[in-house]
Amino acid sequence: MNLETLPLQLRDWIVSLFPGALQWFVHHLLSITAILTVFGLFFAFTTIAERKLLARLQNRLGPNRSGLPWFRSLKLWGLTQPFADAIKAITKEDVVPAAADKVLHFLAPVVIVAFSLLGFAVLPFGRHLIPVELDAAILYFFAAGTATELAIFMAGWGSRNKYSLLAAMRALAQLISYELPLILSVVPVILVVGTLSTSEIALAQGGWTWGFLPHWHVFTPWGFAGFVIFLVAALAESNRSPFDLPEAESELIAGHLTEYSGFKYALFFMAEYFGLTALSGLGVTLFLGGWQAPFAFLEFIPSWLWFMGKLAGMIVFFIWIRGTLLRLRIDQLTRLAWKFLVPLALLNLGNAAFWALTAGWSGPLVLVRWGISAAIVIVPFLILGRRLSAGYASRTYRYAA
Amino acid sequence: MLGSGILKGLGVTAKNFVGSYHDPARMVTQEYPDTPAKLPEAYRNFPFLVTENATDPMGTLRCVACQICEKECPPQCIYIEKSKDKKPDAAGKPQLYPAVFAIDTAVCMSCQLCVEVCPFDAIKMDHVFEVAATNRFEGLLLNREQLAKPNEYFHQIRPAEAAEVDGRLTAERKAAEEKARAAAAAKAAAPAKPAAPAATPAPKPAEGGAAP
Numbered sequence: 001m002n003l004e005t006l007p008l009q010l011r012d013w014i015v016s017l018f019p020g021a022l023q024w025f026v027h028h029l030l031s032i033t034a035i036l037t038v039f040g041l042f043f044a045f046t047t048i049a050e051r052k053l054l055a056r057l058q059n060r061l062g063p064n065r066s067g068l069p070w071f072r073s074l075k076l077w078g079l080t081q082p083f084a085d086a087i088k089a090i091t092k093e094d095v096v097p098a099a100a101d102k103v104l105h106f107l108a109p110v111v112i113v114a115f116s117l118l119g120f121a122v123l124p125f126g127r128h129l130i131p132v133e134l135d136a137a138i139l140y141f142f143a144a145g146t147a148t149e150l151a152i153f154m155a156g157w158g159s160r161n162k163y164s165l166l167a168a169m170r171a172l173a174q175l176i177s178y179e180l181p182l183i184l185s186v187v188p189v190i191l192v193v194g195t196l197s198t199s200e201i202a203l204a205q206g207g208w209t210w211g212f213l214p215h216w217h218v219f220t221p222w223g224f225a226g227f228v229i230f231l232v233a234a235l236a237e238s239n240r241s242p243f244d245l246p247e248a249e250s251e252l253i254a255g256h257l258t259e260y261s262g263f264k265y266a267l268f269f270m271a272e273y274f275g276l277t278a279l280s281g282l283g284v285t286l287f288l289g290g291w292q293a294p295f296a297f298l299e300f301i302p303s304w305l306w307f308m309g310k311l312a313g314m315i316v317f318f319i320w321i322r323g324t325l326l327r328l329r330i331d332q333l334t335r336l337a338w339k340f341l342v343p344l345a346l347l348n349l350g351n352a353a354f355w356a357l358t359a360g361w362s363g364p365l366v367l368v369r370w371g372i373s374a375a376i377v378i379v380p381f382l383i384l385g386r387r388l389s390a391g392y393a394s395r396t397y398r399y400a401a
Numbered sequence: 402m403l404g405s406g407i408l409k410g411l412g413v414t415a416k417n418f419v420g421s422y423h424d425p426a427r428m429v430t431q432e433y434p435d436t437p438a439k440l441p442e443a444y445r446n447f448p449f450l451v452t453e454n455a456t457d458p459m460g461t462l463r464c465v466a467c468q469i470c471e472k473e474c475p476p477q478c479i480y481i482e483k484s485k486d487k488k489p490d491a492a493g494k495p496q497l498y499p500a501v502f503a504i505d506t507a508v509c510m511s512c513q514l515c516v517e518v519c520p521f522d523a524i525k526m527d528h529v530f531e532v533a534a535t536n537r538f539e540g541l542l543l544n545r546e547q548l549a550k551p552n553e554y555f556h557q558i559r560p561a562e563a564a565e566v567d568g569r570l571t572a573e574r575k576a577a578e579e580k581a582r583a584a585a586a587a588k589a590a591a592p593a594k595p596a597a598p599a600a601t602p603a604p605k606p607a608e609g610g611a612a613p
Contacts, residue, residue, distance in 0.1 A: 057414040058429045324414040325407065385403025 003302040007034070008128055031131040036122045043273045044082035050319045051081070057323030061096065085266075092262035094195035097160060100259060104158030109260070109267035112151035116271040118144035119278035124199040126291050126304030138197040141282060145237075147173045148275060152246075152256055155268070159259035169257035170330065174236060177337040178243075182233035184345035185226045188352030189217055189286045192288060198282075202290025211296070216289035221373040222351040225381075227287040228379035229345050231317075234283060236333070238276040240318060242325035243333060251327075281307075287316075340388050344380060351376040428456050438530075443483060446511050446527035448548070453491050454550035461491065462549060464521035466499040470515035470524055478508035479515060492574045502545035522566045528558040548572060 002009075011030050018026045048063065055062030064078040096105055121144075122137035124130040134140055138367045149172055156168020192197055207215045217223030236243035248254035254260070257268050284290060288310050291303035328336070351373055358369045420427050431438055453461035466483040485578035490496045515524050527550070534540025556563040 053418070056418045056421045059417050059421050059429060061428065061430045061432070135545065320411060320414065324410045389403055 004126070005128055006302070007126070007304065031121075035117065035131060039117075039120060039274065039277060042277060043270055044086070045079075046273055046277070046315055047085065047269075048079060048081045049316070050322075053245055053316065053319045054323045057320065066333075087329070089263045089266035090103040094262040094264060095259075097259050097400060098112075101158040104154045105259070106264075107150050108155035108158055109264040109271070111154065112148050112271040113267050115144055115147040115151060116278065118147075119275075120281070122198050123281040124202045124285060124290055125307050126302065129304050130199050133199060134197065136196045138186060138196045138282075141198075142179075142186075143224060145275065145278065146179060148271065151271075155260070156256040159256070161259050163253065164256050165395075166257045167246055167252060167258070171256055173244065174239075174246060174330075174333060175305070177334050178233045178236035178341075181337060181341035181345045182237055184342065184349060185229035186282075186286060187234060188222050188226050188349055191349070191352045193224075194218070198285050198290075202285050202292065205289040206292050207269065208296060214289055214292065214294055216287065216292070218287040218289075220355065221370065221377045222348055222355050223287055225344065225348045225351070225377040227246075227283065229341055229348065230283055230287065232336075232341060234276070234279040236280055236320065236337070237316065237364050239272055241322040242327050245327055245330060245333065248327055251270040276318065277311065277315065280311055280318070283314060284310040335388070340384050343384060347376060347380050419486050437544065440528050440530075440558075442561060444528055445513055447506055447509055447527050447543075448511075448513075448515055448524045449527040449530070449550045449554075450502065450545060450548045451523055451525055451555055452549045452551050455553060458549040458551065460488065462498055462502075462545070463491070463521050464499050464502060465490065465496040465521055466502075467520070469499075469518050469520070472532070473514050473518045475514060476508045476510055477514060478505040479503070480505075491570075492577050494577075499545055502548060503542055504548060505542050506532065507541040522570065525555055525559070525562075 011034075014030060015026050037391070046168065054063075062077065062078070063081045066078050066081045066084045067073075067075045068080060068335035094235050096102060110221050119141050121132045122130070122134050122141050152171050152175070153168050156164045156166075156171075159165070189201060195201060195204075205214070205216050209215065215218060218227045235241075239246055245251075247257055252258075254265075257265055258294070284307060291307040293299045293301060293303070293306050354376065355373055358365075361369050417427070451463050452458040452462065466481055468481050468483070471477075471479045471481045480501065480503045481499050484498045484500040487495040488498050511526065513526050516526055552563070552567070555566075
């Protein structure tokens with residue numbers, strides 16, 4: 001049995017059980033079911049992993065009490081917590097404000113989950129494992145991902161609540177601000193690889209320099225800068241700490257989710273995690289080599305396991321960031337986007353163009369190529385960083401040590 | 402440099418993460434229902450009556466039914482009935498004892514005033530907090546059998562205070578014994594005269610010696 005193509009064999013076997021006329025339908029239905037099951041469970045365990053990791057980052061224990069019904073002595077480290085949360089969310093009362101636009105209020109959580117799931121269709125999960133092979137996959141990914149912003153405004157508008165509406169507008173301001181650096185950080189990859197297809201981009205990152213340095217884009221100056229910009233913008237784009245001010249739990253009620261309760265509220269969170277997972281998957285594909293193994297001798301591990309492992313690593317890193325950084329103010333947020341990330345991303349685009357032009361350089365010229373490319377990244381970073389933090393002396397604490 | 406603070410912060414949380422697995426001193430969580438809650442020694446909730454002997458709690462109550470606490474209690478949650486007879490206390494002196502001693506814990510506000518005024522160290526503040534009753538009238542009205550707890554329990558919950566109280570009480574009892582012995586000796590020496598002149602100066606130095 002070949003582990004690499006195991007999911008495909010399984011799919012083809014199930015498809016062959018159906019009559020010929022239905023096979024194309026079952027084929028696609030199976031892809032959808034697989035994405036929903038795998039990433040539904042991934043979402044469930046991301047929530048428990050997030051709570052446990054955040055707890056450990058703050059010297060707490062985290063949820064460890066939920067076990068199984070009828071087997072109460074089995075604690076299972078609290079791993080059944082997400083299912084308990086789901087049951088709680090389903091059994092809660094679903095409150096709809098009397099003045100709300102009932103249709104929009106109902107549609108918003110449905111639409112946001114649907115659009116946030118669309119992105120998974122074009123991610124190459126393994127060497128042969130991609131739900132939909134699209135030539136313009138990245139274009140499609142961002143088009144589908146951006147549509148969730150519509151749902152956020154639907155939620156704010158449909159609630160007929162001033163706080164919800166204002167929060168939805170704030171959320172839109174943030175999302176649109178960060179859409180630009182996000183896409184600009186992706187463009188260099190497209191420029192260098194010369195394709196919009198995610199599977200080809202993942203394929204292009206195969207191979208090793210000197211036998212150990214993988215050809216992942218993150219290991220080039222422009223790729224590293226692009227990856228960092230992508231990380232920051234992805235954090236903001238998925239409403240996560242330190243950019244979670246649209247629904248800052250400790251300050252606002254819940255932003256545009258103020259009038260949502262029960263499972264609809266849970267759906268918004270599901271969409272948020274789906275969006276984060278999809279963006280992380282794109283980041284893995286574009287910069288971290290997709291499903292490629294880091295070392296040649298590790299290639300016996302199936303490629304889809306490598307992808308999921310890198311994806312989990314990205315999620316853990318995002319949780320680590322959440323456990324560390326403080327929430328930004330709205331002016332700091334937009335300043336960071338427009339005065340820092342966008343200029344850097346634009347310069348990085350030029351950097352990628354230089355890299356693509358000098359692809360033929362060899363010998364000692366390779367060092368010159370790396371030096372120039374690194375300088376294009378580092379020098380503006382230092383200058384812009386100094387300008388961004390100009391006027392802010394390092395803070396002195398009178399009472400804290 | 403921009404971003405160095407972020408890296409430093411990530412280092413701090415990473416240290417927390419690793420440390421939380423091998424350094425139990427970092428963890429602030431008490432897993433309360435599984436492990437008993439660690440209360441500070443000075444924690445106080447509801448008074449209890451101290452008995453000298455756990456095997457005979459009602460016979461060795463320190464309380465002599467003087468009713469000072471009953472009169473001092475701001476919410477008036479203490480009800481005491483004096484006994485008709487007298488029983489010897491720990492020092493052997495015949496004392497009254499409370500025939501009824503009840504505290505309505507629905508009313509008690511754990512102010513500790515009863516403990517402050519008690520001249521016999523008979524009532525002390527307890528550490529209980531898991532109190533529940535199915536009836537808010539009789540269920541919350543604790544009688545002397547429910548209130549009585551042995552001195553060892555007092556030592557368990559407040560070791561420092563209990564040691565101080567015990568030291569004081571034994572010193573007082575020793576002084577009383579010495580006084581009695583001196584009185585007996587004086588009686589033996591001068592059977593014709595009353596023991597009063599010999600006994601009165603004796604307690605002064607004895608008590609002065611016991612106080613510190």
